[in-house]
Amino acid sequence: MYQVRLWSARHSCALERIYNIINPAVLVFLRATTKIFGRRLDKPITLVERTVKQFFFDCQMCGDCVLSKTGMSCPMNCPKTIRNGPCGGVRADGMCEVEPQMRCVWVEAWDGAKRMKSGDNIKQTLLMFDHRNKGKSSWLKVARDE
């Protein structure tokens, strides 16, 4: 949801803290389920990830989540899917060049990063993503070191 997405980037600091607390537990859980069930639970786990991240970030399930490096603003909502933004067309009021009714995803990202402890990660170059991962779970990818 657009409004929630804006809220998330503006509360990137709190979300980062929550993420840092629950992330280790989630990874332990996912590794354990992988050990016991193999890949049989991939579908429901992916569904949970999709639901949670869609609610908070309008997640597009690119399969290569970089939210922690983009100020909690999902770059895949940029109409040009820029992973190192913004483009040069941002409107004077901070709205997107392509969709004037939407805040530029990358204006929100740099703003969100400012509030995060590891906000400097936004300065790393993010390489192009692997299109084969589209629709797959990022959580499982990290848990399995894929």
Added chain:
Amino acid sequence: MNKNKNIANLGDPLPVLPGHVSQGRFERVLRAGHFAVTTEIAPPDSSDPNEVLIRAQLFDGYVDAINATDGSGANCHMSSLAVCAILTRFGYSPIIQMSCRDRNRIAIQGDVLGAAALGVCNVLSLTGDDVSVGDHPSAKPVFDLDSVSLLNTIKIMRDESRFLSGRPLDCSPNLFLGSTINPFVPPVQNRVDQLAKKIKAGAQYIQSQYCFDLDLLKSFMKRAVDEGLTKNCFMLIGVGILASARSARWLRDNVPGVHIPDAVINRLEGAKDQKAEARNICAEIMQKIKEIEGVSGIHIMAYKQEKHVADVVKQSGVLEGRKPWTPQRIENEVKEKI
């Protein structure tokens, strides 16, 4: 036969000087510490190569390199690769603009090799305008890469002599790598960070968006200089020749990323001869930009005002009497063909 051979030789690459990456003149001019001037050609809606040459000739003796735009504004024109190939055959020094809108990583890497093979020495990496603003809004936007990952890709091909996939190249492309920056639109505070990112990804020169606001430029450049960014990257600042107050307003309202302060438009509006005043404004801005620390050159974007580029450069005096190299020897030959 003989004639053609002669022409082909004009575009032959120069030896790579120490500390240089390319075989082109543009890099040499910048590294020698000269104040460089570049401009751009709007590729024709035509299959006639002479139209490219007629446009290029307008700049003879006043610019160090000519950008060939790549479907700018998401409108269809002759490809930038073809324009560059025509220009190199005649000894010009083109900068090939590569946008990520229309091609994926397979096509782009192929074009990078092709451009280098055709004698192109400079490339400018852009994300590109969205298809929705152009004349084919129903086209599929690609955006497989963005301007930063494209820089990185070409850098890998040049420095590591391989494709992204890891497959080795027999001969790597010696390209002088550039990109764009727009210091005049949000997030203004982070545009310097973005510049740093682009330099890290491989940018060796930058051509900026139109500058009509010197205060914004000065604060941007100050931060860039303070952070040491201009040591590793040549900054060419974009300037524009406006046609009239009305067209300036149109540009500001309709072209993404163009920031023109009211003061500039009011000055144009108040002038008797708006066209001449627009050239005065451009020349004045150029002179002031030249004084700013860390700036290495000017990039003139004069869409539909190309015939005034030489005059404005002359009027501004930024070349300080230097005459950029031009393929003089072929002048007559091209005219014959025209």
